[in-house]
Amino acid sequence: MHRNQFSPGSTPDASGLACEFSALRSLTEALVAPLSDADATIQSMPDASPAKWHLAHTTWFWETFLLREHAPGYTLHNDRWPFLFNSYYEAEGARIARGARGLLSRPSLEEIFEWRAVVDAAMAPLLADPAHADLIALGIAHEQQHIELLLTDIKHALFQNPLGPAMWDARSSPPALTTAAMGWHQHPGGIAMVGHEGAGFAFDNEGPRHRVLLQPFALADRLVTNGEWDAFISDGGYAKPRLWLADGWAWVQSEHIRAPLYWGEDGTHFTHRGWQQRDPHAPVTHISYYEADAFATWAGARLPTEFEWEVIAAAHDPALGNQLDRASPPLPSGSPGLFGDCWQFTRSAYLPYPGFRVPDGAVGEYNGKFMSGQVVLRGASCATVRGHSRASYRNFFYPHQRWQFTGLRLAKDLIQ
Structure with a gap:
């Protein structure tokens, strides 16, 4: 780590x-x-x-x-x-x-x-x-x-328990914010500086700070919602191989994937409060990289690179959004900004930055040895302790994993 x-x-x-x-x-x-x-x-x-x-x-x-x-x-x-x-x-x-x-x-x-x-x-x-x-x-x-x-x-x-036990009081969860029409943060492209540098804590995988070349792009101003994911399912999203990466399609078939993790067929989903009705306005979560990529293709968009996400996030306060403040059940609600609710998949492989060196000693095992076969996620989730994340923070998981609060924010190319 x-x-x-x-x-x-x-x-x-x-x-x-x-x-x-x-x-x-x-x-x-x-x-x-x-x-x-x-x-x-x-x-x-x-x-x-x-x-x-x-x-x-x-x-x-x-x-x-x-x-x-x-x-x-x-x-x-x-x-x-x-x-x-x-x-x-x-x-x-x-x-x-x-x-x-x-x-x-x-x-x-x-x-x-x-x-x-x-x-x-x-x-x-x-x-x-x-x-x-x-x-x-x-x-x-x-x-x-x-x-x-x-x-x-x-x-x-x-x-896993057929009784669907609640960890916290099983009362209904508060409604999510009303879904607004999707807007876009536009960026003209060019050379950008990314990675951590300067005062404050950061993990070693967030540096060294370095230059990247970006093409003009736009990043969605909100996360994809449960309601939008329902439309993807209704349109046969899990049954159309042309939408999927080859590894993703093989995973869908072998694991019989038909919906995000924790979704019931009756419009419910499992939460820390037990089984609850899904809110169509809340961000979709507990999806894999394969699912996120397939949805983006279906929507006529794509996933952002981690650097595209970071340059937009640099203007946002990482302490805002729906994050964990106290001992209460985490649940995505659709808060504004780039941080909170769920970790957001990028299409970037989890690799070392130019100049990265594994530190000496046992703590050097925290990050570097995991830089193989995983994808980068950015942001923070409703289960992330507030103050833990920042624009340069790099979370990472394997493409099939989805038990974390993982979701997506669309991106698209801007044709000049």
Whole structure:
């Protein structure tokens, strides 16, 4: 996944990070409050992890990269647990197979909470020391990512239950904003600078900043909606091979895909509040790259490149839009701007920028080794902690994956 990157003189304020650390750790625990130990233990597929594992892995991260290395006298809370809660860090040794995380009935959820409390208390001196601010900022960003994964993973797990259990109160969700006619942000093309540079936190895959050449293009001013996706289905979108990439068509056929993930045939969809009526005005979500590309072709448009998206997003506030602020069920609502509701597929492959170098040490495994076979998504979702994203942020998934809050924003070429 990622590593932090700061420009000289831009080290974050230690007192601010301490407050952010405390608020974040509390948010993580508040989000899992509705779950039983059984809920928090189940794993629905290898791509997803149990909620309990996310609680433990983020705590392992703090213990491994901060406390073990920089807190004199600190001893591991349990020296057998790193094997259970390391994710993919080869430098940190052997670990349980990813697909077996749901077999961890022990330690209990209560024991994980006790471990979190021990680690939080031990972190206090490091949070007050500016020398550790960069690494703490990385840990905060890391836990923010796992909050989003926790929410999407438990949604997928609860979806497997024929009872359709609600994680939160099953009352009806508020209506989405009324869909406006699609407008366009136009760009004349030319040489543009993209990627992160300057003050503030960013992951290593967001840089170095570099030049790209853009042709004239336009980017839609809103996301594609459920109602528009219904029209795609009604027009036989899933049955017309000419709309699909070859790999996508093979996936549709082999997996019998006929609609976005979580859609019922009766106009409902599964949410963190259980089964609810779909709002036609809300952004469509839980689609794959293959589906997004097919829809764009059907609509007479295309997906944007990640750089087209970034140059338009540079004028938008990444703190706005429908994002996660508190322990409440995430649901796309159709908020304005380029950030929030759902991650937006681009047609760009997830590759290193010119001049990218994998950092030394275990944290160097966070991003670079995943730059193969995946596509870039931009923006933020309703499950993204507000403040986590920015215009240069690069999310990435494999083309078939759709259990995240993934959607699309159309683009088109401007003929001169």
